[in-house]
Amino acid sequence: MARENATRHKLICEGLEGLMAHGYEGVGIGPILASADVPKGSFYHFFKSKDDFVGAIIEHYAEIWDGRRKDIFADERLSSLERLDAYLAVLEGTIQEEHPAGGCLLGVLGQTISGRSAMLRAKLAEAYRSWENSIAGLLQEAEKAGELRAGVDPQMAAVELIDAYEGAIIRVKLNDDLEAFARFRKLAIAKLRRDRDEQVRSA
Template sequence: MSIQSTTRDMLISEGLRQMLAHGYEGIGIGPVLSAMNVPKGSFYYFFKSKDDFVLSILDAYEARYRTMREALLADPNLTSLQKLDRYFEVIEEELLDHHPSGGCLYGVLAQTVTARDAAIRTRLARSYETWHAAIVEILEGARKAGEIDATSDTAELATDIIDAYEGTLIRMKATDDPAAFRRFRTRTIPRLLSVAMVQSTATP
């Protein structure tokens, strides 16, 4: 890896850390550069503006979690619902490691990005769509394998899971309660899935 690539990756990593902690409006280029001991000229060599920097952070964030999901989906030893649980288990481990500064970049940006940042809002919406599609893919695998009812609306179920996930992270931030995510993973998701599983278990 070149020095330039390393510097760019370091800036993105620090930008992500600060954005999760302070939101879009709270992140400044100066603190990022100071934390990495990088001159301002180097920043503008890699990024045209703050918004371009944020978009690059979004790209890197999405790519990281896409790689993680793809690895889980490729594991032949896990059922689809086990993959779903393992996916959120990995996220839980990361959140606990970085508590209280951790979180979901999508949720943080959705709450803090200003109305004038159309490019970021558009990119953020696309990120949510990609994430939603990935959860649907896992649930479709569960539906086809008979883990949930064949008539289950996997798109709606994925939406419910994501909405509950984002609400959980807000609660974690508001109450400083890291156990909230454990409840989401071990109680909320199973309850959402149980609605889709009731018909399956009731069918002779």
């Protein structure tokens, strides 16, 4: 059983790399099996179809980043917005390390499977909800601590932050412009942070 789990995990990791680099349409099962050194007939022992395989990859990817966010957002040495900026710094570092193949799996798939499997769309929607809710929870903490700019709705701000993040990724890839993400990060925090005038008025 442990060996089977290891093989399944290896296929998922190889599939994740393939999807990030080539998208849904550009990924073939054959090359992934070859990279993982797994016999072709074994694939259907682990996955019912390509969509089932991609669904497992989405779940794996979401679990990785859910865990990273939880670790960063739990760091009480930092204020809430400092934790958010630390998270964005990790994302920025990952993009720089993986460029030009890196990015966001959810965004990559979201642009290519809109007319395909309802199951995959549901898994993407679930991953986005988890992402949005975790950021919204952190922004609620920032609001309670008096860090958040007046009038900012934590849930809507979380959605807008993710939308802007996906847009920054497109600019990075389209223009080979790594500074696009740095600009996004700087502006995102500035738009959320309570300014000094607000602090004075509430004092």
